[in-house]
Every structure is written in structure tokens, then in C-alpha cells.
Amino acid sequence: MGYKNTKECLDAIEAKGDLLRIDQEIDPDIEAGVIQRRVFQAGGPALLFTNVKGCKFPMAANIFGTKERLHFIFRDTIETVERLMKLKMYPMEAIKRPWQYLGAPRTAYHTMPRKLSEGPITTNETTLAQLPQLRSWPMDGGAFVTLPQVYSESPDSPGFAGSNIGMYRVQISGNEYNNTEVGLHYQIHRGIGHHHAQALKKGEKLKVNIVVGGAPSMTIAAVMPLPEGLAEIFFAGALGGHRIPMVMQPNELPVPAEADFCICGTISNEQKPEGPFGDHIGYYSLTHDFPVLKVDKVYHRSDAIWPFTTVGRPPQEDTMFGDFIHELTSELVPSVFTGVHEVHAVDVAGVHPLLLAVGSERYVPYAEERQPQELLTNGMALLGNTQTALAKYLFIGAKEDMEHGEDCHNIPVFFKHMLERV
Structure with a gap:
């Protein structure tokens, strides 16, 4: 069974001796990012910063920093997911080697989200200013969320099947943003871009939830290049080994019940300058106008932990994401x-x-x-x-x-x- 939230995952990693707690005060402005990068380069453990300057929430880093740790986190599901990917390419495999696909029905069941009326995520509220203000590089335009799961649904086809979860750039302070605004940097061909275009055509605002933490499989799903028509929320359930619990509230987007944080809001056609941002290509992406998320609520669970990474010149932690994605999807390439x-x-x-x-x-x-x-x-x-x-x-x-x-x-x-x- 996969891990349902960040604390559960970190507890297991710590029991394995692969997590380092840092109780000394750490500044999320530059210092935390420097430590994460150095530990990653050394092939070191996951990190838990329990004393974050100017913030009551602990921060976790390098969770996905080694291939071995990634395989440990998803050890119960990775083989089944790989076989299912292969099955899409070679359907006759299920007939030739049926014993290898005995777990497929259970995995298919896990893809369906579980609807709840409440969950740990909706027990507390906070503000953007009280979140960890992570700035990784000296010229970054403000604080950024570096492991976001940005959830949106198609206005033309609402529901899980028409949803998208993407890891887009999220700026929560700096520039011209006030304390209830977030910069959302995405390309038009991304899933959220299609949803935003549909909303604007209808003359509506697009509801967006920015999720941080929760099931590790949700983070991986946010970066997966999935085939058209396969929603990331379904893949997250398959890789996580359990149905993703989602809190359903009237006239609101679903919220992952086990998430650590969720920033809920709407985007229209308003734009503001976003960036600069130290990017994965090794230099700063410059300031450009991008959509502004008007924040309605910021939820957090009682034992919330803020997972983060550093984006920069490779190799970085997201290198592990790329290797893991290739491992899971290489069989799918000819079918796409x-x-x-x-x-x-x-x-x-x-x-x-x-x-x-x-x-x-x-x-x-x-x-x-x-x-x-x-x-x-x-x-x-x-x-x-x-x-x-x-x-x-x-x-x-x-x-x-x-x-x-x-x-x-x-x-x-x-x-x-x-x-x-x-």
C-alpha cells in the first residue's frame, strides 16, 4: 500500500535511516535551497527542516533525491504500473502471460478517486504570508512553490475525467502581487491552458487549486507526460496503490483530503509580471506577464509539512523525476x-x-x-x-x-x- 501523505512517507524514510532532521533554524530565503542542492549533489538523505525562520511550518526536501529512494517510496506499485504501461503497447501480453497481470483489476480500482465530505486538509486555514517563503536564487523575483500540483477541470467537461494536474511555476510573493494574489506561469498548450481558454470563451473565471504535499504519487503524476484523455488523478491512484481521497464541496473544486496545503482561487484574464526565476536551463527566466490567481482560501492540515526542491542547472532533484518517468513510460512511446x-x-x-x-x-x-x-x-x-x-x-x-x-x-x-x- 502506498503512502497517503507526506508525514507517513517521511516517517517510513526515517525508519529506514534515510532522513536527516535539522532542528537548527534555517532561513527559507536562499539558505534552505543551498542546503538542499549540496545534499542532493552528495547523494544524501531526505531532509526535514523543523525550525523554519519566520514560519511555523516545517519544510522537507530531497524526498525524491535518489533513484533508490524513489523506488522505496513506490516499491509496492512500480512493477504493476510498468506492466500496465506495457499492456497498453502490447495487449496480447495479458493473454500470453496472464499471471503477470493478476493485480490489474485492483490497480484499476485504485485509479478512481474516493469522494469525501471532509478531510485533514480542510481542518485549518492560513494565509499566503504565513507559508514558507522559499527563494532559491539571489535574483528570484519572490518566493516560489517548487513542487506544486496545480489542479483544474475543464469548464466544458467538469469532473475528474476532464481534470488536469500539472507542475507549473507558482510565485506567492514579490513583484506587484498583493497578499491574496499568486502568479501562475504556464504555457498555452498545457492542460490548464486549454481549461483557461474554455473559461474565457464562456466569460467565466477558472477555478484552480494549488496543492502542496499529500500522497507522493500526486507529485509524480503532476510531471507525467500522460496520453491525451488519461487524467493525472487516475494515474496518481494507480502509482499510489490507493484511491486518492478528494474532499467534495458545493460549487468548489475537489481538494485532495491528505494534502498538506491547498491554495484555492480563480484566474481570469488579468496578468501581472512574474519572475525572474532561476530555471532548469541554468540561467534566469526573465520577468513576463502571466495570469494572476485571486486567492479565496489557503487550507492546511494540522501536521502540515512543506515539500520543496530547487530548480537549477542539471543535475538536480528533477533529474530523478525524468529518469523515473522514462522508466515507467518508455514502453508507451510507440503508442503515442x-x-x-x-x-x-x-x-x-x-x-x-x-x-x-x-x-x-x-x-x-x-x-x-x-x-x-x-x-x-x-x-x-x-x-x-x-x-x-x-x-x-x-x-x-x-x-x-x-x-x-x-x-x-x-x-x-x-x-x-x-x-x-x-
């Missing part, structure tokens, strides 16, 4: 992108700027002189769909030419193969 065998968003390049891929070239096998045709189709699909559309540069080679087992995860070998053909 026909003709594409594998993809690699290169972490050392900042993830989004550089994408390597292995595609197919089968359109005209009879041609005496081969020209890239199917590869162009593959490339356009990668640059126009899902999170691969964020790539700035794409190198794609034909699997038919890779006679010595080259793959795009062996970067030197892949580039040698590509450059020999230029």
Missing part, C-alpha cells in the same frame, strides 16, 4: 508517436532544449536513394504534441540504420551515429 521507438529529453542540456529520438524510415523501401520522409513525420509529431513539443532542437535517426544497437540514451554513441551521416 507512431513510428517512434524511443525519445530522450537530455537532462544535461536542461531537459527541454534538446530532444534525441529514434524513429523509422519505411515509406519507400524500394527507393535507390533514401530520403528522410517518415522521419519528418515522426519529427513533426514529436514537436507538436505532449511535453516533447517543448524541445528547441530535435535530432532523430532511423532505427533501420542503427545496426549496432545504438540508442538515444547513449549520447556519445548516438551523436557519433548522427554526425557521421551529415
Whole structure:
């Protein structure tokens, strides 16, 4: 059974001897981020800061900082989820090896959220100013939430099936924001972008919940490049090994019952300057206008812990996210992108700027002189769909030419193969 909340997860990690408590006062302004980065680079334990300057809430970092810790957190479900991903690609596997899929019905049951009228998250309220004011880099424009789960639903199709959970940039102080405003930085092609566009078309405000903490599987779901039509809340239940409990309130968005914090509000067409922000590409994203969330309520549970990470030049903790995502979804690539065998968003390049891929070239096998045709189709699909559309540069080679087992995860070998053909 997976962990239902942050405290439960950290208690298990601590019992394993993989968590360090820091009782000395730590400043969330720069200092906490520096400590997290140094411990991550050293392959160190998860961190729990129990004495946060200017804030009553403890902070936790480096929870997902090693592959071993990620596997420990999801040890009861990872194999089943991997098999289900493979089953989408190879449906006959369930007939050939049915014993490997005996847990599938239970996992399918776990995908359905459990509706509640109340939960730990709705027992207390606070304000933005009382939250940990995490600033990771000297030129950051204010305090940011670095592990948010931003929940929204389609105004055209409300409900869990039409929901989106994304990890977008969230600024909770600084610039022109007052004490009830949050900057929400997202790209238009993201799920929340579609929801926002639908709301504006209807002349409505879009309700948004910014969730922090709760089930670890919710954090992973927020960064997963899932196929169109598969809501992140369903995946979170499968990976978490339990139905995600959601507090249902009249005329409000559902709130994860076991979350540590939830900032509830609405966005319209109002924008304010957001940033700068020390980004994963190794330099600051500059200040630009982005939507403003008007905050209605800030909930927190009684034993709330604020999970955070540092975004910056790779490798960072989100490198572990990328590796874990590849581990879970590599079998899905051909089912999402026909003709594409594998993809690699290169972490050392900042993830989004550089994408390597292995595609197919089968359109005209009879041609005496081969020209890239199917590869162009593959490339356009990668640059126009899902999170691969964020790539700035794409190198794609034909699997038919890779006679010595080259793959795009062996970067030197892949580039040698590509450059020999230029």
C-alpha cells in the first residue's frame, strides 16, 4: 500500500535511516535551497527542516533525491504500473502471460478517486504570508512553490475525467502581487491552458487549486507526460496503490483530503509580471506577464509539512523525476508517436532544449536513394504534441540504420551515429 501523505512517507524514510532532521533554524530565503542542492549533489538523505525562520511550518526536501529512494517510496506499485504501461503497447501480453497481470483489476480500482465530505486538509486555514517563503536564487523575483500540483477541470467537461494536474511555476510573493494574489506561469498548450481558454470563451473565471504535499504519487503524476484523455488523478491512484481521497464541496473544486496545503482561487484574464526565476536551463527566466490567481482560501492540515526542491542547472532533484518517468513510460512511446521507438529529453542540456529520438524510415523501401520522409513525420509529431513539443532542437535517426544497437540514451554513441551521416 502506498503512502497517503507526506508525514507517513517521511516517517517510513526515517525508519529506514534515510532522513536527516535539522532542528537548527534555517532561513527559507536562499539558505534552505543551498542546503538542499549540496545534499542532493552528495547523494544524501531526505531532509526535514523543523525550525523554519519566520514560519511555523516545517519544510522537507530531497524526498525524491535518489533513484533508490524513489523506488522505496513506490516499491509496492512500480512493477504493476510498468506492466500496465506495457499492456497498453502490447495487449496480447495479458493473454500470453496472464499471471503477470493478476493485480490489474485492483490497480484499476485504485485509479478512481474516493469522494469525501471532509478531510485533514480542510481542518485549518492560513494565509499566503504565513507559508514558507522559499527563494532559491539571489535574483528570484519572490518566493516560489517548487513542487506544486496545480489542479483544474475543464469548464466544458467538469469532473475528474476532464481534470488536469500539472507542475507549473507558482510565485506567492514579490513583484506587484498583493497578499491574496499568486502568479501562475504556464504555457498555452498545457492542460490548464486549454481549461483557461474554455473559461474565457464562456466569460467565466477558472477555478484552480494549488496543492502542496499529500500522497507522493500526486507529485509524480503532476510531471507525467500522460496520453491525451488519461487524467493525472487516475494515474496518481494507480502509482499510489490507493484511491486518492478528494474532499467534495458545493460549487468548489475537489481538494485532495491528505494534502498538506491547498491554495484555492480563480484566474481570469488579468496578468501581472512574474519572475525572474532561476530555471532548469541554468540561467534566469526573465520577468513576463502571466495570469494572476485571486486567492479565496489557503487550507492546511494540522501536521502540515512543506515539500520543496530547487530548480537549477542539471543535475538536480528533477533529474530523478525524468529518469523515473522514462522508466515507467518508455514502453508507451510507440503508442503515442507512431513510428517512434524511443525519445530522450537530455537532462544535461536542461531537459527541454534538446530532444534525441529514434524513429523509422519505411515509406519507400524500394527507393535507390533514401530520403528522410517518415522521419519528418515522426519529427513533426514529436514537436507538436505532449511535453516533447517543448524541445528547441530535435535530432532523430532511423532505427533501420542503427545496426549496432545504438540508442538515444547513449549520447556519445548516438551523436557519433548522427554526425557521421551529415
